[in-house]
Amino acid sequence: MANEKLKKTLAEFEADNRLPHAVIIEGGDADTRAEFADDLAAWAVCTGENKPCGECKNCINAAAHSHSDIYFAKGAGKTDIYNKDEVEHIIRDASIKPNQAQRKVYIFAECDKRLPPISQNALLKTLEEPVQDVLFIITCENSKSMLETVRSRCVTLTLEDTGEVDEKALESARKIVLGIIAPNEMPLMKALYELTDRFAAIDALGVTVRLLRDGLVLYCGGAPELDAETADRLCSSLSKSAFLRLIEITQDAQTKINNNVGLKLIGAWLCGEYRRTLWQR
Ligand SMILES: [Zn+2]
Incomplete structure:
Protein backbone atom coordinates (compact mmCIF):
# COMPACT_ATOMS: atom_id res chain seq x y z
CA MET A 1 0.00 0.00 0.00
CA ALA A 2 1.41 3.33 -1.04
CA ASN A 3 0.33 5.13 2.09
CA GLU A 4 -0.76 3.59 5.38
CA LYS A 5 -2.87 6.53 6.46
CA LEU A 6 -4.92 6.29 3.29
CA LYS A 7 -5.36 2.58 3.78
CA LYS A 8 -7.08 3.44 7.05
CA THR A 9 -9.36 5.88 5.24
CA LEU A 10 -10.36 3.13 2.82
CA ALA A 11 -11.09 0.77 5.70
CA GLU A 12 -13.36 3.43 7.19
CA PHE A 13 -15.26 3.79 3.91
CA GLU A 14 -15.79 0.07 3.90
CA ALA A 15 -16.84 -0.13 7.54
CA ASP A 16 -19.50 2.52 6.87
CA ASN A 17 -20.43 0.75 3.66
CA ARG A 18 -20.13 3.99 1.71
CA LEU A 19 -17.94 3.30 -1.22
CA PRO A 20 -17.17 6.52 -3.08
CA HIS A 21 -18.02 6.49 -6.78
CA ALA A 22 -15.28 8.97 -7.68
CA VAL A 23 -11.95 9.57 -5.98
CA ILE A 24 -9.30 12.19 -6.67
CA ILE A 25 -5.80 11.23 -5.56
CA GLU A 26 -3.57 14.28 -5.21
CA GLY A 27 -0.21 15.15 -3.66
CA GLY A 28 2.93 13.01 -3.39
CA ASP A 29 4.81 12.31 -6.62
CA ALA A 30 3.49 10.84 -9.87
CA ASP A 31 4.79 7.32 -9.12
CA THR A 32 3.20 7.24 -5.68
CA ARG A 33 -0.08 8.50 -7.09
CA ALA A 34 -0.04 5.78 -9.77
CA GLU A 35 0.79 3.15 -7.16
CA PHE A 36 -2.03 4.29 -4.93
CA ALA A 37 -4.47 4.33 -7.85
CA ASP A 38 -3.51 0.69 -8.50
CA ASP A 39 -4.07 -0.16 -4.84
CA LEU A 40 -7.39 1.61 -4.81
CA ALA A 41 -8.51 -0.21 -7.98
CA ALA A 42 -7.49 -3.55 -6.46
CA TRP A 43 -9.34 -2.63 -3.28
CA ALA A 44 -12.49 -1.95 -5.31
CA VAL A 45 -12.46 -5.35 -7.08
CA CYS A 46 -10.93 -7.54 -4.33
CA THR A 47 -13.04 -10.43 -3.02
CA GLY A 48 -10.71 -11.34 -0.16
CA GLU A 49 -10.57 -10.23 3.45
CA ASN A 50 -8.57 -7.16 4.42
CA LYS A 51 -8.78 -5.56 1.00
CA PRO A 52 -6.77 -5.43 -1.16
CA CYS A 53 -5.72 -8.93 -0.09
CA GLY A 54 -3.18 -9.29 -2.90
CA GLU A 55 -4.05 -12.98 -3.21
CA CYS A 56 -7.48 -13.34 -4.79
CA LYS A 57 -7.83 -13.64 -8.55
CA ASN A 58 -9.10 -10.07 -8.82
CA CYS A 59 -6.08 -8.69 -6.93
CA ILE A 60 -3.61 -10.71 -8.99
CA ASN A 61 -5.15 -9.54 -12.27
CA ALA A 62 -5.29 -5.98 -10.98
CA ALA A 63 -1.61 -6.06 -10.03
CA ALA A 64 -0.75 -7.34 -13.53
CA HIS A 65 -2.87 -4.57 -15.10
CA SER A 66 -4.87 -7.29 -16.81
CA HIS A 67 -8.17 -7.08 -14.95
CA SER A 68 -11.04 -6.85 -17.41
CA ASP A 69 -12.98 -4.48 -15.13
CA ILE A 70 -10.14 -2.04 -14.51
CA TYR A 71 -9.72 0.34 -17.40
CA PHE A 72 -6.86 2.81 -17.77
CA ALA A 73 -7.91 5.78 -19.89
CA LYS A 74 -5.49 5.91 -22.81
CA GLY A 75 -5.20 9.48 -23.93
CA ALA A 76 -4.54 10.70 -27.45
CA GLY A 77 -2.03 12.75 -29.37
CA LYS A 78 1.49 13.73 -28.45
CA THR A 79 0.53 14.89 -24.97
CA ASP A 80 -1.75 11.95 -24.11
CA ILE A 81 -4.78 14.15 -23.59
CA TYR A 82 -7.99 12.45 -22.52
CA ASN A 83 -10.25 13.97 -25.13
CA LYS A 84 -14.02 14.33 -24.93
CA ASP A 85 -14.62 11.35 -27.25
CA GLU A 86 -12.68 9.04 -24.98
CA VAL A 87 -14.52 10.25 -21.88
CA GLU A 88 -17.86 9.73 -23.63
CA HIS A 89 -16.79 6.25 -24.70
CA ILE A 90 -15.89 5.45 -21.09
CA ILE A 91 -19.23 6.74 -19.81
CA ARG A 92 -21.07 4.47 -22.25
CA ASP A 93 -18.87 1.54 -21.22
CA ALA A 94 -19.52 2.24 -17.55
CA SER A 95 -23.23 1.51 -17.98
CA ILE A 96 -22.43 -2.09 -18.99
CA LYS A 97 -22.20 -4.57 -16.10
CA PRO A 98 -18.76 -5.67 -14.84
CA ASN A 99 -17.21 -8.85 -16.28
CA GLN A 100 -15.71 -10.61 -13.30
CA ALA A 101 -15.71 -8.25 -10.32
CA GLN A 102 -18.42 -6.50 -8.29
CA ARG A 103 -17.37 -3.23 -9.75
CA LYS A 104 -15.84 -1.49 -12.73
CA VAL A 105 -12.96 0.91 -12.24
CA TYR A 106 -11.79 3.68 -14.60
CA ILE A 107 -8.46 5.38 -13.99
CA PHE A 108 -7.55 8.80 -15.38
CA ALA A 109 -3.91 9.55 -14.55
CA GLU A 110 -2.14 12.90 -14.12
CA CYS A 111 -5.25 14.90 -14.91
CA ASP A 112 -3.83 18.36 -14.28
CA LYS A 113 -1.94 17.80 -17.51
CA ARG A 114 -4.23 15.41 -19.35
CA LEU A 115 -7.90 16.04 -18.59
CA PRO A 116 -8.85 19.42 -20.13
CA PRO A 117 -12.00 21.26 -18.94
CA ILE A 118 -14.03 20.13 -21.96
CA SER A 119 -13.41 16.47 -20.99
CA GLN A 120 -14.06 17.19 -17.32
CA ASN A 121 -17.42 18.62 -18.32
CA ALA A 122 -18.15 15.47 -20.30
CA LEU A 123 -17.46 13.43 -17.18
CA LEU A 124 -19.50 15.69 -14.95
CA LYS A 125 -22.96 14.30 -15.73
CA THR A 126 -21.86 10.81 -14.71
CA LEU A 127 -20.42 12.16 -11.49
CA GLU A 128 -23.69 13.94 -10.78
CA GLU A 129 -25.77 10.84 -11.41
CA PRO A 130 -23.33 8.04 -10.60
CA VAL A 131 -23.68 4.68 -12.32
CA GLN A 132 -23.97 1.81 -9.87
CA ASP A 133 -20.94 -0.36 -9.24
CA VAL A 134 -18.50 2.01 -10.92
CA LEU A 135 -15.50 3.77 -9.43
CA PHE A 136 -13.72 6.61 -11.20
CA ILE A 137 -10.17 7.33 -10.05
CA ILE A 138 -8.56 10.63 -11.02
CA THR A 139 -4.95 11.32 -10.09
CA CYS A 140 -3.43 14.78 -10.21
CA GLU A 141 -0.74 16.84 -8.60
CA ASN A 142 -3.19 19.36 -7.19
CA SER A 143 -6.96 18.86 -7.16
CA LYS A 144 -7.38 22.63 -7.44
CA SER A 145 -6.45 22.26 -11.08
CA MET A 146 -9.73 20.36 -11.61
CA LEU A 147 -13.01 22.18 -12.22
CA GLU A 148 -14.76 22.99 -8.95
CA THR A 149 -17.90 21.21 -10.20
CA VAL A 150 -15.90 18.00 -10.70
CA ARG A 151 -13.93 18.33 -7.48
CA SER A 152 -17.03 18.79 -5.35
CA ARG A 153 -18.43 15.48 -6.57
CA CYS A 154 -15.34 13.44 -5.77
CA VAL A 155 -13.76 12.26 -2.55
CA THR A 156 -10.28 13.79 -2.47
CA LEU A 157 -7.48 11.75 -0.92
CA THR A 158 -4.27 13.69 -0.34
CA LEU A 159 -1.00 11.78 -0.31
CA GLU A 160 1.76 12.99 1.92
CA ASP A 161 4.30 15.01 0.02
CA THR A 162 7.52 13.12 -0.52
CA GLY A 163 9.34 16.44 -0.92
CA GLU A 164 11.07 15.18 -4.05
CA VAL A 165 11.52 17.79 -6.74
CA ASP A 166 12.50 17.36 -10.35
ZN1 LIG B 1 -7.98 -9.55 -3.21
Missing part, protein backbone atom coordinates in the same frame (compact mmCIF):
# COMPACT_ATOMS: atom_id res chain seq x y z
CA GLU A 167 15.95 18.94 -10.75
CA LYS A 168 15.18 20.50 -14.11
CA ALA A 169 11.96 22.04 -12.83
CA LEU A 170 13.83 23.37 -9.80
CA GLU A 171 16.45 24.97 -12.01
CA SER A 172 13.78 26.65 -14.17
CA ALA A 173 11.84 27.80 -11.10
CA ARG A 174 14.98 29.29 -9.53
CA LYS A 175 15.62 31.27 -12.71
CA ILE A 176 12.04 32.54 -12.63
CA VAL A 177 11.99 33.70 -8.99
CA LEU A 178 15.44 35.27 -9.18
CA GLY A 179 14.33 36.89 -12.46
CA ILE A 180 11.40 38.47 -10.63
CA ILE A 181 13.72 40.33 -8.26
CA ALA A 182 16.45 41.07 -10.82
CA PRO A 183 17.30 44.74 -11.55
CA ASN A 184 15.83 44.52 -15.05
CA GLU A 185 13.31 42.24 -16.72
CA MET A 186 15.65 40.45 -19.12
CA PRO A 187 16.50 37.45 -16.88
CA LEU A 188 12.81 36.90 -16.11
CA MET A 189 11.80 37.11 -19.77
CA LYS A 190 14.55 34.68 -20.67
CA ALA A 191 13.53 32.22 -17.93
CA LEU A 192 9.87 32.30 -19.00
CA TYR A 193 10.58 31.99 -22.73
CA GLU A 194 12.67 28.90 -22.02
CA LEU A 195 9.45 27.15 -21.04
CA THR A 196 8.52 25.91 -24.48
CA ASP A 197 7.06 22.57 -23.41
CA ARG A 198 3.67 22.47 -21.67
CA PHE A 199 4.57 19.67 -19.21
CA ALA A 200 7.88 21.31 -18.29
CA ALA A 201 6.06 24.61 -17.75
CA ILE A 202 3.50 23.00 -15.43
CA ASP A 203 6.29 21.40 -13.40
CA ALA A 204 8.39 24.57 -13.30
CA LEU A 205 5.48 26.75 -12.17
CA GLY A 206 4.58 24.17 -9.50
CA VAL A 207 8.10 24.46 -8.08
CA THR A 208 7.97 28.26 -8.48
CA VAL A 209 5.00 28.28 -6.10
CA ARG A 210 7.00 26.18 -3.63
CA LEU A 211 10.03 28.49 -3.81
CA LEU A 212 7.81 31.52 -3.23
CA ARG A 213 6.13 29.75 -0.29
CA ASP A 214 9.60 28.99 1.07
CA GLY A 215 10.45 32.70 0.86
CA LEU A 216 7.22 33.60 2.61
CA VAL A 217 7.87 31.03 5.35
CA LEU A 218 11.34 32.48 5.93
CA TYR A 219 9.91 36.00 5.88
CA CYS A 220 7.50 34.96 8.64
CA GLY A 221 10.33 33.48 10.71
CA GLY A 222 9.95 29.80 9.72
CA ALA A 223 12.39 27.39 8.08
CA PRO A 224 12.26 27.01 4.27
CA GLU A 225 12.13 23.38 3.12
CA LEU A 226 13.27 23.42 -0.48
CA ASP A 227 15.97 26.03 -1.00
CA ALA A 228 17.12 28.24 1.87
CA GLU A 229 19.54 30.32 -0.18
CA THR A 230 16.95 31.33 -2.79
CA ALA A 231 14.40 32.00 -0.03
CA ASP A 232 16.91 34.30 1.63
CA ARG A 233 17.49 36.26 -1.57
CA LEU A 234 13.74 36.62 -2.15
CA CYS A 235 13.21 37.82 1.42
CA SER A 236 15.57 40.73 1.01
CA SER A 237 13.55 42.05 -1.96
CA LEU A 238 9.91 41.15 -1.30
CA SER A 239 7.22 42.08 1.20
CA LYS A 240 4.68 39.63 2.61
CA SER A 241 1.91 40.96 0.37
CA ALA A 242 4.24 40.72 -2.65
CA PHE A 243 4.90 37.02 -1.85
CA LEU A 244 1.18 36.34 -1.59
CA ARG A 245 0.44 38.16 -4.84
CA LEU A 246 3.25 36.37 -6.70
CA ILE A 247 1.95 32.98 -5.54
CA GLU A 248 -1.54 33.92 -6.70
CA ILE A 249 -0.25 35.04 -10.11
CA THR A 250 1.69 31.80 -10.55
CA GLN A 251 -1.38 29.73 -9.70
CA ASP A 252 -3.42 31.74 -12.21
CA ALA A 253 -0.79 30.90 -14.82
CA GLN A 254 -1.09 27.19 -13.94
CA THR A 255 -4.84 27.42 -14.56
CA LYS A 256 -4.21 29.18 -17.89
CA ILE A 257 -1.90 26.36 -19.01
CA ASN A 258 -4.56 23.86 -18.02
CA ASN A 259 -7.07 25.81 -20.10
CA ASN A 260 -4.76 25.48 -23.10
CA VAL A 261 -3.72 29.12 -23.33
CA GLY A 262 -0.50 29.33 -25.39
CA LEU A 263 2.78 29.31 -23.47
CA LYS A 264 4.14 32.43 -25.19
CA LEU A 265 1.06 34.37 -24.19
CA ILE A 266 1.27 33.09 -20.61
CA GLY A 267 4.99 33.96 -20.48
CA ALA A 268 4.32 37.54 -21.57
CA TRP A 269 1.41 37.86 -19.13
CA LEU A 270 3.46 36.43 -16.25
CA CYS A 271 6.40 38.69 -16.95
CA GLY A 272 4.16 41.77 -16.83
CA GLU A 273 2.28 40.69 -13.69
CA TYR A 274 5.41 39.62 -11.80
CA ARG A 275 7.26 42.84 -12.53
CA ARG A 276 4.21 44.96 -11.70
CA THR A 277 4.06 43.29 -8.27
CA LEU A 278 7.73 44.10 -7.68
CA TRP A 279 7.22 47.79 -8.50
CA GLN A 280 4.23 48.03 -6.20
CA ARG A 281 6.05 46.93 -3.09
Whole structure:
Protein backbone atom coordinates (compact mmCIF):
# COMPACT_ATOMS: atom_id res chain seq x y z
CA MET A 1 0.00 0.00 0.00
CA ALA A 2 1.41 3.33 -1.04
CA ASN A 3 0.33 5.13 2.09
CA GLU A 4 -0.76 3.59 5.38
CA LYS A 5 -2.87 6.53 6.46
CA LEU A 6 -4.92 6.29 3.29
CA LYS A 7 -5.36 2.58 3.78
CA LYS A 8 -7.08 3.44 7.05
CA THR A 9 -9.36 5.88 5.24
CA LEU A 10 -10.36 3.13 2.82
CA ALA A 11 -11.09 0.77 5.70
CA GLU A 12 -13.36 3.43 7.19
CA PHE A 13 -15.26 3.79 3.91
CA GLU A 14 -15.79 0.07 3.90
CA ALA A 15 -16.84 -0.13 7.54
CA ASP A 16 -19.50 2.52 6.87
CA ASN A 17 -20.43 0.75 3.66
CA ARG A 18 -20.13 3.99 1.71
CA LEU A 19 -17.94 3.30 -1.22
CA PRO A 20 -17.17 6.52 -3.08
CA HIS A 21 -18.02 6.49 -6.78
CA ALA A 22 -15.28 8.97 -7.68
CA VAL A 23 -11.95 9.57 -5.98
CA ILE A 24 -9.30 12.19 -6.67
CA ILE A 25 -5.80 11.23 -5.56
CA GLU A 26 -3.57 14.28 -5.21
CA GLY A 27 -0.21 15.15 -3.66
CA GLY A 28 2.93 13.01 -3.39
CA ASP A 29 4.81 12.31 -6.62
CA ALA A 30 3.49 10.84 -9.87
CA ASP A 31 4.79 7.32 -9.12
CA THR A 32 3.20 7.24 -5.68
CA ARG A 33 -0.08 8.50 -7.09
CA ALA A 34 -0.04 5.78 -9.77
CA GLU A 35 0.79 3.15 -7.16
CA PHE A 36 -2.03 4.29 -4.93
CA ALA A 37 -4.47 4.33 -7.85
CA ASP A 38 -3.51 0.69 -8.50
CA ASP A 39 -4.07 -0.16 -4.84
CA LEU A 40 -7.39 1.61 -4.81
CA ALA A 41 -8.51 -0.21 -7.98
CA ALA A 42 -7.49 -3.55 -6.46
CA TRP A 43 -9.34 -2.63 -3.28
CA ALA A 44 -12.49 -1.95 -5.31
CA VAL A 45 -12.46 -5.35 -7.08
CA CYS A 46 -10.93 -7.54 -4.33
CA THR A 47 -13.04 -10.43 -3.02
CA GLY A 48 -10.71 -11.34 -0.16
CA GLU A 49 -10.57 -10.23 3.45
CA ASN A 50 -8.57 -7.16 4.42
CA LYS A 51 -8.78 -5.56 1.00
CA PRO A 52 -6.77 -5.43 -1.16
CA CYS A 53 -5.72 -8.93 -0.09
CA GLY A 54 -3.18 -9.29 -2.90
CA GLU A 55 -4.05 -12.98 -3.21
CA CYS A 56 -7.48 -13.34 -4.79
CA LYS A 57 -7.83 -13.64 -8.55
CA ASN A 58 -9.10 -10.07 -8.82
CA CYS A 59 -6.08 -8.69 -6.93
CA ILE A 60 -3.61 -10.71 -8.99
CA ASN A 61 -5.15 -9.54 -12.27
CA ALA A 62 -5.29 -5.98 -10.98
CA ALA A 63 -1.61 -6.06 -10.03
CA ALA A 64 -0.75 -7.34 -13.53
CA HIS A 65 -2.87 -4.57 -15.10
CA SER A 66 -4.87 -7.29 -16.81
CA HIS A 67 -8.17 -7.08 -14.95
CA SER A 68 -11.04 -6.85 -17.41
CA ASP A 69 -12.98 -4.48 -15.13
CA ILE A 70 -10.14 -2.04 -14.51
CA TYR A 71 -9.72 0.34 -17.40
CA PHE A 72 -6.86 2.81 -17.77
CA ALA A 73 -7.91 5.78 -19.89
CA LYS A 74 -5.49 5.91 -22.81
CA GLY A 75 -5.20 9.48 -23.93
CA ALA A 76 -4.54 10.70 -27.45
CA GLY A 77 -2.03 12.75 -29.37
CA LYS A 78 1.49 13.73 -28.45
CA THR A 79 0.53 14.89 -24.97
CA ASP A 80 -1.75 11.95 -24.11
CA ILE A 81 -4.78 14.15 -23.59
CA TYR A 82 -7.99 12.45 -22.52
CA ASN A 83 -10.25 13.97 -25.13
CA LYS A 84 -14.02 14.33 -24.93
CA ASP A 85 -14.62 11.35 -27.25
CA GLU A 86 -12.68 9.04 -24.98
CA VAL A 87 -14.52 10.25 -21.88
CA GLU A 88 -17.86 9.73 -23.63
CA HIS A 89 -16.79 6.25 -24.70
CA ILE A 90 -15.89 5.45 -21.09
CA ILE A 91 -19.23 6.74 -19.81
CA ARG A 92 -21.07 4.47 -22.25
CA ASP A 93 -18.87 1.54 -21.22
CA ALA A 94 -19.52 2.24 -17.55
CA SER A 95 -23.23 1.51 -17.98
CA ILE A 96 -22.43 -2.09 -18.99
CA LYS A 97 -22.20 -4.57 -16.10
CA PRO A 98 -18.76 -5.67 -14.84
CA ASN A 99 -17.21 -8.85 -16.28
CA GLN A 100 -15.71 -10.61 -13.30
CA ALA A 101 -15.71 -8.25 -10.32
CA GLN A 102 -18.42 -6.50 -8.29
CA ARG A 103 -17.37 -3.23 -9.75
CA LYS A 104 -15.84 -1.49 -12.73
CA VAL A 105 -12.96 0.91 -12.24
CA TYR A 106 -11.79 3.68 -14.60
CA ILE A 107 -8.46 5.38 -13.99
CA PHE A 108 -7.55 8.80 -15.38
CA ALA A 109 -3.91 9.55 -14.55
CA GLU A 110 -2.14 12.90 -14.12
CA CYS A 111 -5.25 14.90 -14.91
CA ASP A 112 -3.83 18.36 -14.28
CA LYS A 113 -1.94 17.80 -17.51
CA ARG A 114 -4.23 15.41 -19.35
CA LEU A 115 -7.90 16.04 -18.59
CA PRO A 116 -8.85 19.42 -20.13
CA PRO A 117 -12.00 21.26 -18.94
CA ILE A 118 -14.03 20.13 -21.96
CA SER A 119 -13.41 16.47 -20.99
CA GLN A 120 -14.06 17.19 -17.32
CA ASN A 121 -17.42 18.62 -18.32
CA ALA A 122 -18.15 15.47 -20.30
CA LEU A 123 -17.46 13.43 -17.18
CA LEU A 124 -19.50 15.69 -14.95
CA LYS A 125 -22.96 14.30 -15.73
CA THR A 126 -21.86 10.81 -14.71
CA LEU A 127 -20.42 12.16 -11.49
CA GLU A 128 -23.69 13.94 -10.78
CA GLU A 129 -25.77 10.84 -11.41
CA PRO A 130 -23.33 8.04 -10.60
CA VAL A 131 -23.68 4.68 -12.32
CA GLN A 132 -23.97 1.81 -9.87
CA ASP A 133 -20.94 -0.36 -9.24
CA VAL A 134 -18.50 2.01 -10.92
CA LEU A 135 -15.50 3.77 -9.43
CA PHE A 136 -13.72 6.61 -11.20
CA ILE A 137 -10.17 7.33 -10.05
CA ILE A 138 -8.56 10.63 -11.02
CA THR A 139 -4.95 11.32 -10.09
CA CYS A 140 -3.43 14.78 -10.21
CA GLU A 141 -0.74 16.84 -8.60
CA ASN A 142 -3.19 19.36 -7.19
CA SER A 143 -6.96 18.86 -7.16
CA LYS A 144 -7.38 22.63 -7.44
CA SER A 145 -6.45 22.26 -11.08
CA MET A 146 -9.73 20.36 -11.61
CA LEU A 147 -13.01 22.18 -12.22
CA GLU A 148 -14.76 22.99 -8.95
CA THR A 149 -17.90 21.21 -10.20
CA VAL A 150 -15.90 18.00 -10.70
CA ARG A 151 -13.93 18.33 -7.48
CA SER A 152 -17.03 18.79 -5.35
CA ARG A 153 -18.43 15.48 -6.57
CA CYS A 154 -15.34 13.44 -5.77
CA VAL A 155 -13.76 12.26 -2.55
CA THR A 156 -10.28 13.79 -2.47
CA LEU A 157 -7.48 11.75 -0.92
CA THR A 158 -4.27 13.69 -0.34
CA LEU A 159 -1.00 11.78 -0.31
CA GLU A 160 1.76 12.99 1.92
CA ASP A 161 4.30 15.01 0.02
CA THR A 162 7.52 13.12 -0.52
CA GLY A 163 9.34 16.44 -0.92
CA GLU A 164 11.07 15.18 -4.05
CA VAL A 165 11.52 17.79 -6.74
CA ASP A 166 12.50 17.36 -10.35
CA GLU A 167 15.95 18.94 -10.75
CA LYS A 168 15.18 20.50 -14.11
CA ALA A 169 11.96 22.04 -12.83
CA LEU A 170 13.83 23.37 -9.80
CA GLU A 171 16.45 24.97 -12.01
CA SER A 172 13.78 26.65 -14.17
CA ALA A 173 11.84 27.80 -11.10
CA ARG A 174 14.98 29.29 -9.53
CA LYS A 175 15.62 31.27 -12.71
CA ILE A 176 12.04 32.54 -12.63
CA VAL A 177 11.99 33.70 -8.99
CA LEU A 178 15.44 35.27 -9.18
CA GLY A 179 14.33 36.89 -12.46
CA ILE A 180 11.40 38.47 -10.63
CA ILE A 181 13.72 40.33 -8.26
CA ALA A 182 16.45 41.07 -10.82
CA PRO A 183 17.30 44.74 -11.55
CA ASN A 184 15.83 44.52 -15.05
CA GLU A 185 13.31 42.24 -16.72
CA MET A 186 15.65 40.45 -19.12
CA PRO A 187 16.50 37.45 -16.88
CA LEU A 188 12.81 36.90 -16.11
CA MET A 189 11.80 37.11 -19.77
CA LYS A 190 14.55 34.68 -20.67
CA ALA A 191 13.53 32.22 -17.93
CA LEU A 192 9.87 32.30 -19.00
CA TYR A 193 10.58 31.99 -22.73
CA GLU A 194 12.67 28.90 -22.02
CA LEU A 195 9.45 27.15 -21.04
CA THR A 196 8.52 25.91 -24.48
CA ASP A 197 7.06 22.57 -23.41
CA ARG A 198 3.67 22.47 -21.67
CA PHE A 199 4.57 19.67 -19.21
CA ALA A 200 7.88 21.31 -18.29
CA ALA A 201 6.06 24.61 -17.75
CA ILE A 202 3.50 23.00 -15.43
CA ASP A 203 6.29 21.40 -13.40
CA ALA A 204 8.39 24.57 -13.30
CA LEU A 205 5.48 26.75 -12.17
CA GLY A 206 4.58 24.17 -9.50
CA VAL A 207 8.10 24.46 -8.08
CA THR A 208 7.97 28.26 -8.48
CA VAL A 209 5.00 28.28 -6.10
CA ARG A 210 7.00 26.18 -3.63
CA LEU A 211 10.03 28.49 -3.81
CA LEU A 212 7.81 31.52 -3.23
CA ARG A 213 6.13 29.75 -0.29
CA ASP A 214 9.60 28.99 1.07
CA GLY A 215 10.45 32.70 0.86
CA LEU A 216 7.22 33.60 2.61
CA VAL A 217 7.87 31.03 5.35
CA LEU A 218 11.34 32.48 5.93
CA TYR A 219 9.91 36.00 5.88
CA CYS A 220 7.50 34.96 8.64
CA GLY A 221 10.33 33.48 10.71
CA GLY A 222 9.95 29.80 9.72
CA ALA A 223 12.39 27.39 8.08
CA PRO A 224 12.26 27.01 4.27
CA GLU A 225 12.13 23.38 3.12
CA LEU A 226 13.27 23.42 -0.48
CA ASP A 227 15.97 26.03 -1.00
CA ALA A 228 17.12 28.24 1.87
CA GLU A 229 19.54 30.32 -0.18
CA THR A 230 16.95 31.33 -2.79
CA ALA A 231 14.40 32.00 -0.03
CA ASP A 232 16.91 34.30 1.63
CA ARG A 233 17.49 36.26 -1.57
CA LEU A 234 13.74 36.62 -2.15
CA CYS A 235 13.21 37.82 1.42
CA SER A 236 15.57 40.73 1.01
CA SER A 237 13.55 42.05 -1.96
CA LEU A 238 9.91 41.15 -1.30
CA SER A 239 7.22 42.08 1.20
CA LYS A 240 4.68 39.63 2.61
CA SER A 241 1.91 40.96 0.37
CA ALA A 242 4.24 40.72 -2.65
CA PHE A 243 4.90 37.02 -1.85
CA LEU A 244 1.18 36.34 -1.59
CA ARG A 245 0.44 38.16 -4.84
CA LEU A 246 3.25 36.37 -6.70
CA ILE A 247 1.95 32.98 -5.54
CA GLU A 248 -1.54 33.92 -6.70
CA ILE A 249 -0.25 35.04 -10.11
CA THR A 250 1.69 31.80 -10.55
CA GLN A 251 -1.38 29.73 -9.70
CA ASP A 252 -3.42 31.74 -12.21
CA ALA A 253 -0.79 30.90 -14.82
CA GLN A 254 -1.09 27.19 -13.94
CA THR A 255 -4.84 27.42 -14.56
CA LYS A 256 -4.21 29.18 -17.89
CA ILE A 257 -1.90 26.36 -19.01
CA ASN A 258 -4.56 23.86 -18.02
CA ASN A 259 -7.07 25.81 -20.10
CA ASN A 260 -4.76 25.48 -23.10
CA VAL A 261 -3.72 29.12 -23.33
CA GLY A 262 -0.50 29.33 -25.39
CA LEU A 263 2.78 29.31 -23.47
CA LYS A 264 4.14 32.43 -25.19
CA LEU A 265 1.06 34.37 -24.19
CA ILE A 266 1.27 33.09 -20.61
CA GLY A 267 4.99 33.96 -20.48
CA ALA A 268 4.32 37.54 -21.57
CA TRP A 269 1.41 37.86 -19.13
CA LEU A 270 3.46 36.43 -16.25
CA CYS A 271 6.40 38.69 -16.95
CA GLY A 272 4.16 41.77 -16.83
CA GLU A 273 2.28 40.69 -13.69
CA TYR A 274 5.41 39.62 -11.80
CA ARG A 275 7.26 42.84 -12.53
CA ARG A 276 4.21 44.96 -11.70
CA THR A 277 4.06 43.29 -8.27
CA LEU A 278 7.73 44.10 -7.68
CA TRP A 279 7.22 47.79 -8.50
CA GLN A 280 4.23 48.03 -6.20
CA ARG A 281 6.05 46.93 -3.09
ZN1 LIG B 1 -7.98 -9.55 -3.21
